[in-house]
Amino acid sequence: MNKKLKIYFICGNGLGSSLACQMVAEDVLNDEKLEANMEHESISSAPGLKTDIIVSAENFKMQFEKFEMDPGIQFVFLHNIVSKEEIKEKLVPVIRKLSE
Numbered sequence: 001m002n003k004k005l006k007i008y009f010i011c012g013n014g015l016g017s018s019l020a021c022q023m024v025a026e027d028v029l030n031d032e033k034l035e036a037n038m039e040h041e042s043i044s045s046a047p048g049l050k051t052d053i054i055v056s057a058e059n060f061k062m063q064f065e066k067f068e069m070d071p072g073i074q075f076v077f078l079h080n081i082v083s084k085e086e087i088k089e090k091l092v093p094v095i096r097k098l099s100e
Contacts, residue, residue, distance in 0.1 A: 005036045005098055007091075008049055010056040011081075014042030021055060021081040028087045034095055049073075052098055055091060057081050074098065 009025065011018035018040035029036060041049065043060055047067040056064070058077045076091050 003099060005052040005095060006050070007036045007038045007053045007055060007095075008046075008051045009038065009040040010043050010046055010054055010060065011040070012043055012060075014040055014045065017057065017081055018042075021078070021087075024082050024084055025055065025087050025091060028084055028092065029095070032088070032092055034092065034099075036095060053091070053094055055081075055087075 007025070009018040009022040011021070022038050022040050026038065036053075039051075043056070043063055046054065046064065047069060050070070051073060053074045053076060054064070055076045055078065058079055061075075061077050064075065074094050076094055078086050078090060080086055
């Protein structure tokens with residue numbers, strides 16, 4: 001793997017749930033021996049982001065659809081943002097694919 005991906009975790013205010021999700025994802029990536037640059041932000045700053053992947057809760061999906069987003073960004077929407085299993089199931093394959 002040569003490219004270190006950038007992943008943003010997005011929630012309403014860019015504080016609580018996005019940071020919690022990022023911390024769980026860090027554990028999952030460590031377990032999978034994967035590396036990425038991770039940040040967390042509020043949904044209001046999402047349209048200007050330069051990133052490879054955005055991870056957010058499913059309830060924000062409609063809001064992202066209203067934004068002008070970079071078409072190259074991969075979205076991962078989670079039902080339970082602190083579920084290691086769901087993060088592993090949904091995020092890890094995207095990271096592996098983009099890292100090829």
